[in-house]
Amino acid sequence: MAGAALRREVPQEVSRARGAETTREQLHTLDDAAVVGVFLGGDERGFQELVERYETRLLNFVYRTIGDREKAEDLVQEVFIRVYRHLHRFDRSKKFSTWAYTIASNLAKNELRNRSRNPLVLFQAIKRNWEDEDRPLQFEDPGSRPDDLYRKRHLRALVEQSVAQLPEHHRQVFVLRELEGKSYEEIAEITECNLGTVKSRLNRARTSFADIIAPALR
């Protein structure tokens, strides 16, 4: 079992935290590295804290990359399973978030690759999104007027379609920068390419996105 192996590496900050009987409030105040330490020290609440911190961010990143909400949720769960399984191998001199995003990025890439090989999967994903668009208006935002709802939904669909038209390697860089606010260096690490490539891809992605969506904004 991984748990026994994990408990061997108990850092100082973890010992301190455990000694004081770490509560959830205390966990909230710790940085990622310390929370990782809490988990490696054998306290499962450390893992739960990591899930709470990253589930929404990773979900949005994967969703914007692959465009299928249900599958995105499935992949994010897979990210956390891998985190749970391999956290003892994680190089703690690096940022946990970069590692988690790297796993998510690779899973999203694999998903897109599988889709391109299997048209049925792609069709099912598109169909699910159609059904999503068919939802009654009142479920979206009960406080808004119908014309606002229509306009918002139309804009949202337009943006999603425009992002989907970007090449996959441009899209990932674009989403990591614009939605997740990652630095160029972090993006380079997550996508496993050099800094110059990141800058070039980001520049092209921004220009392409603006060109695609511009006619609709006039």
Next chain:
Amino acid sequence: MFPNMNCCTFRENHAAYVDDALAEGERADMHAHLAECSECAAHDTSVRRALLLFRNMPTIQPSPDFSAKLNERLRAAGYGHGKGQPSSRLGGISGVASAAAGFVAAGYLAVAVFGTLGPVRADLALAPVVATAIEPAPPPINIYAPQSPEIVASVSAGLPVWPAAMLAAQAPLHFTAASLNAQTSR
């Protein structure tokens, strides 16, 4: 500083310009080029507007059963929660469910043993329920039985109808008497 600023240099460095990642001198060069090149200025505006739209996209939230599903998948993968470890929210879900089931079972047991949940407080007692039945339809009115109490009771206008009913019942007699009087007077 950019040695030779032109549209190509501007476009190449536009991402860094938008992100405020250029050095002071480079930034000034880009700014100066924007002021003199309408095409690059239009490009800059177009990119910034598009990015504003994208950055303001609503974020999606994980489904409510995200943690439960993850917990299930971890267990299925053989990563259950260790014995003696503090309970987490993930592990706590099953723990809370067990505790709740225990409380419910204890409640049922108490009811079964004592037969009741305890004395009913007077201020919490519900008002007695009054059983009601549909009122039977009234029998048809018989104008030849004017004394019948149903006729009088069924008048909603406030005036009893029995005098009229009596008049109607006696009408043939009046008509006969009237015709006899007319014949005798001739």
